[in-house]
Amino acid sequence: MPQATLPKGLRDEVERLGKADIMVGIPSFKNASTIGYVVRAAQAGLVQYFPDLRPVVVNADAGSPDGTQRVVVDTEPPEYIERILLVRPRNRLQRISLTYPEIDGVGGKGAALRTIFGIARALEVQALVVVDSDLRSIVPEWIELLAGPILKGGFDFVAPLYSRYKYDGTITNTVTYPFTRALYGLRIRQPIGGDFGVSGDLIAHYLEQDDWTPDISKFGIDIWMTTKAVTGGFAVCQTRLGAKVHDPKDPGSDLGPMFSQVVSTILRLTVKHADRWLGVRGSREIPAYGFERIIDPPPLEVNTQRLLDEMAKGRLTAGDTWAVALAPEQLAAVTELAEEAGRVVDAATRADTPTTIEDSTFTFPDETWARIIFDYALAAKADAVPLDRLVASLIPLYFGRVASLIIETRELTTDRAEAFVERQARAFELGKPYLVERWRALDAAANAVGPRGGKPKGRSASRTTSPTKPRGRPKRDTPKKAAT
Ligand SMILES: Nc1nc2c(ncn2[C@@H]2O[C@H](COP(=O)(O)OP(=O)(O)OP(=O)(O)O)[C@@H](O)[C@H]2O)c(=O)[nH]1
Ligand SMILES: [Mg+2]
Numbered sequence: 001m002p003q004a005t006l007p008k009g010l011r012d013e014v015e016r017l018g019k020a021d022i023m024v025g026i027p028s029f030k031n032a033s034t035i036g037y038v039v040r041a042a043q044a045g046l047v048q049y050f051p052d053l054r055p056v057v058v059n060a061d062a063g064s065p066d067g068t069q070r071v072v073v074d075t076e077p078p079e080y081i082e083r084i085l086l087v088r089p090r091n092r093l094q095r096i097s098l099t100y101p102e103i104d105g106v107g108g109k110g111a112a113l114r115t116i117f118g119i120a121r122a123l124e125v126q127a128l129v130v131v132d133s134d135l136r137s138i139v140p141e142w143i144e145l146l147a148g149p150i151l152k153g154g155f156d157f158v159a160p161l162y163s164r165y166k167y168d169g170t171i172t173n174t175v176t177y178p179f180t181r182a183l184y185g186l187r188i189r190q191p192i193g194g195d196f197g198v199s200g201d202l203i204a205h206y207l208e209q210d211d212w213t214p215d216i217s218k219f220g221i222d223i224w225m226t227t228k229a230v231t232g233g234f235a236v237c238q239t240r241l242g243a244k245v246h247d248p249k250d251p252g253s254d255l256g257p258m259f260s261q262v263v264s265t266i267l268r269l270t271v272k273h274a275d276r277w278l279g280v281r282g283s284r285e286i287p288a289y290g291f292e293r294i295i296d297p298p299p300l301e302v303n304t305q306r307l308l309d310e311m312a313k314g315r316l317t318a319g320d321t322w323a324v325a326l327a328p329e330q331l332a333a334v335t336e337l338a339e340e341a342g343r344v345v346d347a348a349t350r351a352d353t354p355t356t357i358e359d360s361t362f363t364f365p366d367e368t369w370a371r372i373i374f375d376y377a378l379a380a381k382a383d384a385v386p387l388d389r390l391v392a393s394l395i396p397l398y399f400g401r402v403a404s405l406i407i408e409t410r411e412l413t414t415d416r417a418e419a420f421v422e423r424q425a426r427a428f429e430l431g432k433p434y435l436v437e438r439w440r441a442l443d444a445a446a447n448a449v450g451p452r453g454g455k456p457k458g459r460s461a462s463r464t465t466s467p468t469k470p471r472g473r474p475k476r477d478t479p480k481k482a483a484t
Contacts, residue, residue: 006118007101017094020123021053022046022147024131025116026072027100027109029062031133034247036075038133039095045143047081047089050151053126058119059097059133060112068133072097106214108261110221114212120203127151128203132194137162137245137297145239146197149289157229157236158197160190161288162244165297166409166417169193169244170251170402171262173421176223179266179373182428183277184230187285188238192222192262195241198229205232211272213265219258220265227266231273240290243297251402252306256395264391267380274381278436283429297414304357305345307403312342314396321393325379326372333368334397341400357407364404366427372397373428374435381442 006014024042028035039057046055059072078093100107100115113130120128127150129143149155169190176191198206206228216224229236249255270277314322315338322334344360347353372394379390409417 006115006122010098010101010115010119011122013096013098014119014122017056017096017123019054020056020094020125022050022055022127022129022151023116023120023123023125024055024057024129024143025113025120026057026059026131026133027061027112027116028059028064028068028072028133029109030064030066030068032064032066032068032071034136035059035068035133036071038131038135038138039072039075040080041138041140042129042131042143043076043078043093043095044081044084045140047087047093048085048140049144050147051087051090053151054091054094056094056096056123056125058095058116060100060115061097062107062112063099069097069099103212103217104214106217108218108221110215110219110224111217113221113225114217117203117206120198120200121207124200125203126200128198128200130194130196130198132246134247135195135245137241137243138195142195142241145241145290146195149237149239149287150197150199153237153287153289154235155197155237155287156199156202156234157226158289159188159226159236159238160193160195160241160244161238161290162190162193162241163293163295163297163414164244165300166412166414167251167300167302167406168248168297170405171255171259171398173405174369174398174401174424175263175373176226176266177421178370178425178428179270180223180226180230181283181425182370182432183270183280184227185277185280185283186230186236187283187425188226188230188236190238191226192219193244194222195244196222196225197239198225199234202229202232202234205234211268213268215261215264215268219261223262223266224269227269227273231269231276237287237289240288240293242293243295245297248300250300250302252303252310252399259395259398260388260391263376263394264387267377267387267391270377271381274439278439281432283425302402302406304403304406305348307399307406308341308357308362309345311396311400311403312338312345314338314393314400318393318396321385321389322397324385325390325393326375330368330371330375333365334372337364337368337400338396341403357403358410360407362400362404362407364401366424367431369397369401369424370428370431371434374431374438377435378438378442381439 061069082088100112103111127147129146149158180191344362347355348357
């Protein structure tokens with residue numbers, strides 16, 4: 001990992017803190033209006049649930065012009081905790097806010113977390129909790145729910161489990177959840193939820209990795225953290241946090257760049273860690289910590305017409321790359337779907353018809369979507385198209401897939417819409433032999449070329465089959481202690 005050591009100024013600040021046992025890390029970028037609440041919840045949680053541990057809260061900010069850092073530093077002092085919890089904190093509550101350094105000229109959420117990992121290691125914490133700074137639904141108990149499985153249960157990685165409105169978390173629902181589950185066989189429902197618990201051992205593992213990319217410095221960080229925990233053989237669980245309420249995003253207008261960063265990262269990791277998933281069949285539940293919650297998250301507006309319009313335009317903007325990346329069957333299906341998307345938008349925008357997008361029966365089948373993602377993973381392995389162009393061409397298809405999910409679940413509650421996400425995840429699992437067979441064929445072809453032509457072409461089997469073990473640390477995928 002680049003910049004494994006902290007810059008001098010930061011090191012001095014961290015040295016002043018001494019050591020800590022538990023840390024809450026909060027990345028931020030222009031979150032002045034919400035971060036004060038998150039900091040207060042984190043502080044109260046640290047004191048209420050872990051009174052014997054030495055706590056610290058670290059905010060890594062992008063240098064936001066809106067005063068985010070000032071809010072963190074000025075937010076209620078420890079007396080506030082005493083007032084609301086009726087106890088004086090036993091250990092001094094430390095709190096710092098800093099501007100994180102960019103990594104190779106790139107800043108973003110991942111660069112912020114990279115600094116947070118470095119500080120956590122320097123302070124020798126046993127558990128790190130990271131939470132987003134735009135959260136409305138965090139309460140002090142989240143700190144216990146995210147750190148408890150590490151400190152009491154011996155787990156290394158705690159992923160969040162929350163109810164999100166049926167149209168929120170679309171990158172999760174369409175790609176990271178079903179694909180991670182099918183690849184590694186673990187049902188981690190929110191692999192990029194943004195709120196995680198991480199053990200000291202796993203932080204050390206993160207800091208040893210040498211595959212950092214600019215996408216990981218941005219929103220690729222969440223899937224990188226989750227995948228590295230799994231491929232490193234660390235003990236993984238999830239925790240029930242209730243509802244995730246945060247700044248809303250409309251997939252069609254806000255999520256394109258995030259999709260590229262997340263999906264480029266998952267594809268790179270799929271190629272790199274093939275040895276960890278090629279032999280995995282089916283999937284299993286992982287332990288879920290915490291009391292069940294029944295909460296309805298607030299609704300979110302999505303512009304479905306825009307999604308379908310982008311899908312239709314994909315024929316022009318991405319058609320050439322589709323032709324390289326997709327197998328003939330998927331290419332034919334996608335071309336037909338893009339035409340259908342165009343027809344639906346035309347009908348909905350014509351003044352003389354009362355049709356709306358919501359009335360349409362536009363359907364993007366689960367199996368087709370699963371195979372598209374598999375074709376893109378194979379294309380990433382074959383290196384036939386530069387990865388950024390490859391992933392850019394997937395965005396219109398993601399929009400089409402999201403539009404289809406919205407149309408299919410429009411009458412359903414968030415709870416019932418979950419069945420569609422599960423149905424799709426099963427399609428990924430059932431379709432996995434398609435991916436494995438073609439992956440092995442690419443390996444075999446590269447090996448056949450290898451001896452005759454000298455160097456094996458592309459990403460050969462020899463690269464994908466060498467396991468990356470955490471150095472100097474035994475692998476384990478069961479908790480160190482009895483699970484709580
Ligand atoms: N330091 C830093 N933090 C950032 C940057 N961009 C986003 N963040 C933080 O990362 C967190 C998640 O960003 P959001 O924009 O809320 O992303 P999201 O769509 O809600 O993503 P998820 O919640 O993970 O589904 C928030 O705490 C942001 O403040 C950045 O450029 N620098
Ligand atoms: Mg958010």
